[in-house]
Each structure stands twice: as structure tokens, then as C-alpha cells.
């Protein structure tokens with residue numbers, strides 16, 4: 325039987341196209357950039373994907389269903405109430421038959437409909453009926469893109485799990501207009517489609533045969549909120565994206581995953597049991613309750629301090645008195661507490677180090693002071709854009725050395741970390757098999 329890493333490397337880096345046999349549903353919105361979809365369809369079909377297309381009424385002003393249909397070799401779907409189509413292939417099936425849905429160009433109108441769950445034409449109905457988050461490639465005038473209403477809709481869709489590709493910045497078709505709003509170029513769209521296909525293949529093909537199957541992994545994620553009074557709190561800029569990606573990737577690798585998360589604006593990752601907490605003390609209690617675990621990953625940006633005396637009522641301004649001074653006390657260090665356990669310490673304890681300078685040096689110190697096995701160090705200075713952003717550049721530090729990884733998406737960092745965990749599990753099993761000792765550290769099963 326193929327091991328997980330073999331399946332993964334064959335599927336993602338082998339000679340086959342990464343989208344071969346994938347059924348892609350392309351929803352074309354009404355925008356000048358719609359013509360780029362013709363090229364996209366050709367390139368996807370060259371790679372062995374089948375492409376089905378839904379066009380909005382506006383899209384048909386920019387490209388004709390006839391030219392799209394000639395390239396896809398399929399009818400083009402345009403009408404919610406076309407009885408023939410509804411009988412043969414309704415909007416529910418159109419949506420379910422697809423491995424992946426791409427909306428390109430996604431206009432401000434389509435984005436607004438998606439964010440609000442409207443379904444008054446075929447494109448929006450297919451999207452609402454979908455059981456997987458779409459890829460969205462926006463294209464519109466820069467002012468429409470930057471409008472707070474569009475940005476609000478984009479945030480809603482991201483929180484619902486949609487992935488955005490672009491828009492890119494540059495000159496617009498309209499005279500004297502420039503800024504963010506251009507549809508991403510075809511190779512960029514293809515790269516994103518391939519990445520999502522890889523991630524979904526990993527989740528479905530690996531499943532129970534995954535390298536972490538039989539293991540329990542606990543992951544902490546997100547910020548903590550430390551209340552000042554019932555309406556105010558201290559927080560930090562952590563988005564939880566990296567921790568949630570790790571929970572999703574470990575679940576996809578077959579582990580039973582408990583994710584303990586502070587307040588974030590993200591959907592619960594598929595396959596993980598998600599426990600929601602607010603404060604550092606609650607996070608520690610939930611982590612202890614979740615044990616025993618084989619592996620624990622501490623990705624949360626836990627507040628180091630909390631307010632010594634929280635107001636039980638909203639603190640009021642008092643005329644003539646200075647603002648209140650907030651007295652802080654130290655929070656428990658969750659990582660240090662769990663890594664230091666004599667009994668019930670997870671076999672592999674992985675901490676994160678959020679640093680703004682001397683990243684490697686400070687992170688190595690943390691590896692020792694916290695008593696963990698590995699530290700994933702990242703630069704969270706404002707210039708790095710890591711806090712809240714979609715990308716991360718990390719160093720994996722072990723007791724005997726470190727590796728620096730390239731800048732990549734947080735999902736890819738998570739996948740690479742899971743591969744390292746899988747390697748550790750394999751080597752623990754091999755060591756245990758080779759030694760007379762009956763004790764198997766990781767992978768007890």
C-alpha cells in the first residue's frame with residue numbers, strides 16, 4: 325500500500341496534471357475581463373480538466389455562450405428556469421457535480437449576492453446550493469473594489485471559507501482609472517485551482533490511511549480576549565489562520581483533532597472538534613481537558629497578562645478624576661505548563677514563537693525555556709504582514725538545528741508541518757521496532 329507521503333508526492337508533484345479529471349464549474353460574471361475565461365478554459369482542458377460554464381445575463385454581453393460552448397464542448401448554462409436544463413441537470417446537480425467552483429470575473433454584484441445568500445438567477449443559485457467554498461477572482465473598477473460595502477462582503481465570504489485570487493492592480497479599461505481591480509492572469513488562476521485541488525485530494529484520498537491516523541492532536545489557535553469589564557477587553561492581532569490551517573491539515577492526515585480556539589472570524593475547520601474559549605485561563609483549562617494527546621501544537625497568540633481586577637459593571641468616567649490605571653497580572657503559560665507535565669505530556673510538543681526581531685535567537689531561547697520539542701518561529705513585525713495575512717515565512721527549530729522555509733501560504737506551512745510530524749511518527753515507529761524496549765513513543769497504535 326502506498327504511504328501517505330507517497331500518495332501526496334505522486335499526486336502533487338508527479339507527471340500527471342494536478343487538475344487531470346477534475347470537474348471545474350466556471351461561473352462567468354459580467355465584466356470586460358470575461359474574455360480571459362476563454363483562454364482559461366483552453367488551458368484547463370489541455371491539462372485534462374473538464375469545464376462546465378454558467379454565465380450570468382451580464383456576462384453574455386461580453387462573450388457569447390456559443391464561443392464558450394465551442395471551447396468546453398458542453399452546453400453553456402444561463403437560465404434558472406430553462407426546463408430542459410432543470411430536468412436534465414438542475415442547479416443543485418450543477419453545483420454538486422463540480423469538484424471545484426471558480427467565479428471569474430466576480431463582479432461587485434456577484435460578490436454582494438454571494439455574501440448575502442441571494443439566489444435570483446442561475447449563477448447565484450448554484451453558488452448558494454454549493455457544498456464547498458468557491459474560488460473567487462474579482463474584477464471591477466478600483467473604486468467599486470475599495471468601496472467599504474464590497475470590502476465588507478469580501479470579509480464575510482473569506483470568513484465563510486471562500487478563497488480570493490486577486491484582484492491585481494494596474495490600468496483599467498476605462499480611461500485614467502488605475503488601482504486594484506484587474507482579473508488575475510490565467511497562470512495565476514490555474515495555480516490557485518491546482519493548489520485547491522491538491523489540498524482537497526489530500527483530504528479525501530488520505531483520510532483514514534493518513535500518516536497521523538490513530539493519533540490525537542491538540543491545536544491551540546487565535547488570540548485570547550482578556551476582559552477589562554463586561555464590554556471592554558485586551559486582545560491582539562492574531563487571526564487564527566495559521567492554527568486553523570494546522571488543525572485542518574492534521575485532520576486531513578487522518579488524526580483525531582481537538583482545536584481550542586480564541587475568538588476568530590473563521591469557519592471551524594473540517595474534521596476537527598472545535599472548542600471555543602475567550603481567555604488564557606479558559607484556554608489552559610480546555611487544553612488540559614483535551615489531553616491525553618500524542619501531539620500538541622501551540623499556535624495561539626495567548627495574552628501574557630490579564631486585568632488584575634475586572635470590573636463587574638462597565639467602568640464609568642468620573643468627572644474630575646484621571647482615567648483608571650489598569651493593573652495587570654501574568655496569565656498561565658499554556659505551552660510551558662503542558663510541556664512541563666511529568667505525567668501525560670504529549671510525545672511531541674510544538675510551540676510557535678512570534679518575534680519582531682532576532683527571530684532565530686529569541687525562538688531558540690523559547691525552545692529551551694518552554695521545554696518543547698520543536699519551535700516554529702515567525703517574524704510578526706508589522707512589515708512582515710504575517711499577523712492577519714495569508715502568508716507566512718517560518719523557521720522550524722529543533723534541539724539539533726533548524727530549517728528555514730520559503731515564504732508560502734499558511735495552508736502550505738500547515739501541510740509542510742504535517743509532513744514533518746509524519747516523518748517523526750515514522751522514525752519513532754522504526755526506532756521502537758528496532759529497540760528491545762516495548763515503549764513506542766509516537767504512534768502507539
Ligand code: CTP
Pocket residue numbers: 544604622623624625626627628655656657658659660674675676677678679690694
Ligand atoms: N504561549 C502559551 N501561553 C502563554 C503565552 C504563550 O501557550 N501564556 C505559547 C504560544 O502559543 C506559543 C509560544 O508560547 O506557542 C510562544 O508564544 P510567544 O507569544 O511567541 O511568546 P511569549 O511566551 O508570550 O514570550 P514573549 O511575549 O516575551 O515573546
